[in-house]
Amino acid sequence: MTAIVNVTQGLKSFHSLIEQDQLLSVVFFWADWASQCGPMDEAIKILATEPDLKNVQFLRVEAEEKPEIAMAYEVAAVPTFLFFGPAGKLMDRIEGAKMADVTKKVRELAVKVEVQMKTKAAQSHLESKPGPSTKDLKTRLKELTNASPAMLFLKGSPSAPECGFSRQTVIMLDALEADYGYFDILKDNEVRQGLKEYSQWPTYPQLYVKGELVGGLDILKEMHENGELAAILPKKKNLDERLKSLTHSAPVMVFMKGNPDAPKCGFSRTLMEILADTQIKFQTFDILQDDEVRQGLKSYSQWPTYPQVYVKGELVGGLDIIKELNESNDLVSTLKGQ
Structure with missing residues (x-):
């Protein structure tokens, strides 16, 4: 990468820029009225030309012109630098005109991301590598189902369910003001497959209370209709x-x-x-x-x-x-x- 990319679109477009698997993304939040931003901008342009940083993309966001992006990442002052790894994971942030710290952090994270990607590539070729023993997986599943008095295993998260059944379940639990933990089974295929056998329940979502399976959406609906579900769920304290x-x-x-x-x-x-x-x-x-x-x-x-x-x-x-x-x-x- 030899140039800084100016972010001219909104939050959705910004996410598409930082969610590239092979790249470290360095995002520079600036404002034209902030005197410290000019020298930082020039220094970043020089840093972006270094050959060792060819797998780093540098982005500029004018904070006051793109408030939805700034607010999403709690950027309250300029200059601020955010560092995103593969898939848009926020790895670190530096606030203020600290170019030495920024340069050090860019190089440090660039190496880290490169190692991560090489490791990921190597692991993808180890198809014959044995997984954890059944006993280890059962222990892990037991710990997960007991991680909170009520545990919901779903696709996505309560704030962003990724299937209709999960969304309906979250709406139901929230309406009952239930206090529950959750696990996104899309993030861990071992848990996703293993929990089906562990619970003898083939679909998701699955709700556990005190480590015991209550059931999926159909069972929860029936229990909700007859008042049984509210009786067994721990209640969320009023925020x-x-x-x-x-x-x-x-x-x-x-x-x-x-x-x-x-x-x-x-x-x-x-x-x-x-x-x-x-x-x-x-x-x-x-x-x-x-x-x-x-x-x-x-x-x-x-x-x-x-x-x-x-x-x-x-x-x-x-x-x-x-x-x-x-x-x-x-x-x-x-x-x-x-």
Whole structure:
């Protein structure tokens, strides 16, 4: 690759660009008003011409012109670099004008992707390679069916079912406010085939409660109609109640990426530095560890980005607000709830 590709279409087109099996994709989010983006752009153009990086594609996304792409990957500042592996898997991200870090990461991941693809190619030729023993598979299936009080094995995921039967099952369980884990059987053919024998049930989806098979869609429909299904399913806690409890769990509560000792984004790191100077005690919640909280809190707070700071259960704001309060010498009093 010798040129940077400008992304001019929407999210669907962007996905088609990054979901190529053989490539590492480096995506540069920029804005014309950001002075740091110009030098980074020039450096990336030079990096893209290196012969050793011929299997790396470089993409440019103007963040404010393509907000649906920026929001999908929580890009809240420029410059930001995202690194996608084969099939569009997000491998890493770097925020800020850190060209040395970007260059190092590109080379590191390019080697990693090349090794992965070579390994995948080699494995595809080992057709005679014996798989795990029946005992090992049964142990794994037992662990999976007991991974959550209720476990749904389906095609796709609850947010994106990939067959009509799975979609109907998800709609039914969600209507009952069921709390359940799931496993996408399209991602693991060993589980997909083995579970049929393990459960003596030939089709999907399959629902397990406390490790025991309940059945497929037809059985679930019958149980739903006579009220039996709701009685055996664990119920999901109301998300708003959970979020209210979390935001009130300390006088100063910070929702961030990572933790104070190891922030996982530049905004969270900067916030920790500012709060440390105030000497005000606070607690944190790592939103990367709980996607339900990560997505739900955006709607609950009407604030689309992280970190978020709450005082006595009320939202103060994100990093920009905290910076303004700090510069006006109002931060300490705000954090004390005064």
